[in-house]
Amino acid sequence: MKEYWEGVPELDGAHAVEMWVEVEPKVSIRVVFWKPNEVSENYDGTVVMVPGWGSLFEGWRPLVSEWARHRHLVYIETREKASSRITRKISKSDFSIERHSKDIGIVLESLNIDQSMVDWYSSSLGSTLLIDAYQRRVLGGRSSVLLAPNPDFKFPLWSRALIYSPLPMSVFRKMVGFAAWAVDKRTKEDGQKVRYRRALLSQDVPRMLLSARFNLGYSLPDDLSRIEVPCAVMTASSDTLHDFSKVQRIADSIPNCQMIEVPSNQYAHEPGVLREIKKFHSSIE
DSSP, rough: GGGGGSSSOTTEEEEEEEEEEEEETEEEEEEEEEEEEEEOHHHHSSEEEEEOTTOOGGGHHHHHHHTTTTTEEEEOHHHHHHHSSOSSSOEEEOHHHHHHHHHHHHHHOOOOOOOEEEEEEEEEOOOHHHHHHHHSSSOSSSSEEEEEEHHHHHHHHHHHHHHHHHOOHHHHHHHHHHHHHHHHHHOOOOOHHHHHHHHHTTOOHHHHHHHHHHHHHOOOOOOOOTOOOOOEEEOOOOTSSSSSHHHHHHHSTTTTTTEEEOOOOOGGGGGGGGHHHHHHHTTTO
């Protein structure tokens, strides 16, 4: 599955560069950025994408293929993913929400990207860590579309017991297929089933296990009143992996936040969602 985690995704109408940014000694994360071959008059600022927990680029290819033709786009893979290069012993604290947001800040600084000109697009864990960072005011931006943020990570009881069990790593590796089956049974959307199964079967199991152990103990603060970045929370009622009512509560807690309901989670990975994103951007200009 190594091919999912490296190699420049060449897209029509844009020039791509792949790099690994060192975010601390012996830890580098994968970043891919595209610049359109033809810059339009409306070309302004940078789109920064932060996908979800273990998310593969292939699931985002349809959307990025269109977006990168028109905007400078930066795609950041957080360190729990198999693409990151970690050459030291790891612990669950390496995968904390604060550590992820610190990594992202380092990436933007290394690329000389002005946060005030960033239009963020994130999903699931990516959305959660950005909300946390906005509340602590360690990251900023011009706008932020937050797809399916998690206020917490309440895995099913059976999986919580498994995540904390002292089983050998070889056993955990063998159980990934079962986890993929369980997620498949819980998911309604066909496109979402394909993306999650492919992602689960492509992971670095020790990293994902430690990341899961940290995430289980995390929840967003109830008070999100310090957020100044103009935000829109995006969700779909058909997305059974992200509780609609919890997502709604997050939107209600962020000052002046817009709620965007889309037909499906899969729709948010496809070019059609750019209509909703552009409408939101226009509303805050």
